[in-house]
Amino acid sequence: MFVNIYVNHPFGTIHVLICLIIMEKQAIIKIEHLAKKFGSFEAVKDVSFTVNKGDVFGFLGPNGAGKSTTIRCLLSLISPDKGTVELFGQSLAKNRADILKNIGSIIEKPDFYKYLSAQKNLEIFARISGANVSAKDIAEMLDFVGLGNRAKHKVKGFSHGMKQRLGIAQTLLHKPELIILDEPTTGLDPQGIVEIRNLILRLKNEQNKTILLSSHQLSEIELIANRMVIINQGKSVVEGDVSSLLNSEETLVRIELNDVEKGKSVIREKLNVSTITQISGNELEVNISKKRVPELCKALIDADLAIHAIEPKRKLEDYFMKIIQA
Amino acid sequence: MLLKNTYNEFIKIVAKPRSYLGFGALTLLIAIIIFAMKADGETIVSFITASFEQTLSFNGKLVNGNLIAFIILQMLVVHIPLLVALVTGDLISGEAAMGTVRMLATKPISRTQIVLSKFIAGAIYTLLLTVWLGFLSLFVSHLVFGAGDLIVLNSDGLVILQEADILWRFGLGFCVAFLSLLTVATLSICLSAFAENSVGPIVSTMAIIILFTIIGSLDVTVFDTIKPYLFTTHMASWRSFFEDPVPYDSIIQSIVVLLVHIVVLIGITLYKFNKKDITS
Numbered sequence: 001m002f003v004n005i006y007v008n009h010p011f012g013t014i015h016v017l018i019c020l021i022i023m024e025k026q027a028i029i030k031i032e033h034l035a036k037k038f039g040s041f042e043a044v045k046d047v048s049f050t051v052n053k054g055d056v057f058g059f060l061g062p063n064g065a066g067k068s069t070t071i072r073c074l075l076s077l078i079s080p081d082k083g084t085v086e087l088f089g090q091s092l093a094k095n096r097a098d099i100l101k102n103i104g105s106i107i108e109k110p111d112f113y114k115y116l117s118a119q120k121n122l123e124i125f126a127r128i129s130g131a132n133v134s135a136k137d138i139a140e141m142l143d144f145v146g147l148g149n150r151a152k153h154k155v156k157g158f159s160h161g162m163k164q165r166l167g168i169a170q171t172l173l174h175k176p177e178l179i180i181l182d183e184p185t186t187g188l189d190p191q192g193i194v195e196i197r198n199l200i201l202r203l204k205n206e207q208n209k210t211i212l213l214s215s216h217q218l219s220e221i222e223l224i225a226n227r228m229v230i231i232n233q234g235k236s237v238v239e240g241d242v243s244s245l246l247n248s249e250e251t252l253v254r255i256e257l258n259d260v261e262k263g264k265s266v267i268r269e270k271l272n273v274s275t276i277t278q279i280s281g282n283e284l285e286v287n288i289s290k291k292r293v294p295e296l297c298k299a300l301i302d303a304d305l306a307i308h309a310i311e312p313k314r315k316l317e318d319y320f321m322k323i324i325q326a
Numbered sequence: 327m328l329l330k331n332t333y334n335e336f337i338k339i340v341a342k343p344r345s346y347l348g349f350g351a352l353t354l355l356i357a358i359i360i361f362a363m364k365a366d367g368e369t370i371v372s373f374i375t376a377s378f379e380q381t382l383s384f385n386g387k388l389v390n391g392n393l394i395a396f397i398i399l400q401m402l403v404v405h406i407p408l409l410v411a412l413v414t415g416d417l418i419s420g421e422a423a424m425g426t427v428r429m430l431a432t433k434p435i436s437r438t439q440i441v442l443s444k445f446i447a448g449a450i451y452t453l454l455l456t457v458w459l460g461f462l463s464l465f466v467s468h469l470v471f472g473a474g475d476l477i478v479l480n481s482d483g484l485v486i487l488q489e490a491d492i493l494w495r496f497g498l499g500f501c502v503a504f505l506s507l508l509t510v511a512t513l514s515i516c517l518s519a520f521a522e523n524s525v526g527p528i529v530s531t532m533a534i535i536i537l538f539t540i541i542g543s544l545d546v547t548v549f550d551t552i553k554p555y556l557f558t559t560h561m562a563s564w565r566s567f568f569e570d571p572v573p574y575d576s577i578i579q580s581i582v583v584l585l586v587h588i589v590v591l592i593g594i595t596l597y598k599f600n601k602k603d604i605t606s
Contacts, residue, residue, distance in 0.1 A: 115341050130434040
C-alpha cells in the first residue's frame, strides 16, 4: 500500500511517498446474505460469514439451523435463492470448476462405491479432481490415514471409522487449499474422534490449510478452531475469534468436594469470588480467572477440604446455549 | 475431464455384479432356444411352412443357423430392454442412493459432463450387450445348425433370402437394434435423473415400453396419429432388413425418430440434473 504525504516546508512542499506493507488477511470464503428455500420451508434465511486464509473455522448451530444447506451451497450442490458465495476471491457461480479444484470436502458422511476397493475409489475421485495424482500419491495417502494394508479391500467391508478415514484421504488427495468438513466425527468412537482432531491440527500446523469445520462436538471446536460463526434458525447470529467470544481470561471450574457449604465460604472469603453455583450436593461451579486456579486449589486444601475432582468446564457449550436460547 | 469420467463410469459398470446379469441371462436364454430348436425345430418350422406346401416345395435344410439367429433376435429384442435398463436405470439414481453423487458433484467436473459420461458409458454397455447377442445368435447357431437360406414369414407373405445375401442384413439389423436399445438406455438414464433409487427408473422404463407397445398394437383410430412418433413403433424396424426389396425409406424414418428421442431425452436429463439440488 502506498501513502502520499505532502509536508509544508519553508522551501516548498515536500512530497513523501511512504510504502506500507499491511498484512491483510485473505478471505478464502466470503458468504453474504445467503438464503435458500425448499418449497415453503426457509432452510437458510440470512447467513453471512468470512473465513480467512489459515483459519480453522468452526461452523456451529443446532440441528436444522441450516449448516448443511449452507455448506452444500458452498460446494455448488445446491443453488442459493439469494446472496453471494465467493471462494478464493472468485464467484462460485462463475468459476465453479476452478474453485472446486482447490477444495476437499466431506459432507455429513463419506460415501463410496462399496463394490470397489479403497484404492479404486481414490483412483476414481483423483481422476476428476483436476490435479495430477499418481498411484504413489494414492498409496502414500492410504498409508497416511492408516488404510495402507486395506488398499485392495472392498469398501463394503469397511467400518464407519475406516470410511471416515478414507473420506479424509479423498479430501486431501489433490492437495486442496481449503478443506470443508461437515460433521467429520459423527459416529466415530472416542479414539476416532481424537485421530480426526489430531489430523485437523496437523493440517493446520504443518500444511497451513484453511479448514471449515462444522460439528456438534463443541469441545472439539473449542480445542481446535481459532474463529467461528454460530447460526440459528437459518441466520448467522455471532461471528468472531473463539478466544474473544469466550473471554479466554476467565474459565469455569467444576469442583467436587466433601463439604460444599464450607467450600463456598472459603472461596468467597479467601478469593473474593462471588459467582459460585452449587450444581449438586457435592459439586460447585466457579467462574474464575485462569491465573487464580492454583490459588483456588491452595485455599481449599488449606481449609482441610477433601477435593475429589477439579476440572475446567468447557465454556463454548455454555456460550452456545446462551446464544441459541437468546 | 469427459473422457476421464467416462473411463470412471465404465469401471463402475464393469465392477457391478448386475452388469453381468444381462450377459448371463442372454447366454442362458439363447442356450435354451438353441436346445429347443435342436430338439424340435423341424416340427416347429414344418408347422409354419405347412400352409405353403400346396403351392411351394421346400428343398434343403430349413432349420439352419440363419433361421435360428433370426428367431432368437425376434424373441429377445422384446426382452433385452429390461436387461439394458437394469444397468442404465441405475447410472444416476444409483449414485443418489449410495450418496456418491455428492462426492461427484463437488469435483471440478461439470454436471453436463457427468451426465454425458454416463450416457457414453451406458451406450458402450448397450453396444457390448448387442454384440454379445449377435455373437451368440449368429456364431453359435451356425456352429450348431450350419448355414443355409433364410425363410422369413412377413405380413406380405414368405420371403426366401439366399445364404450369400443374409450376413449384411444381420449386420445392419443389429445396428438398428442397437439404436433401439440405446433409446431405451437413454430413457432409463433420463428417468434415473428424477429418482433417488434405481428400482423406480427400471420399472418405469419397462412400464413405458409396455404401455407404448400396447398403444402401438391397438387398432384404434385415436392412436393412429401418435403411433408413428412412439419409439416402440420403430424398435422392430431391424426386421425390415429381411424384406425384399429392403424398404430403406421406412428404415431411415425409424432411425430419425429414434435419434430424435435420444437427443430429446439427453436434453431433458441435462436440464434436470443441472437444475437439481443435491440433498441426498
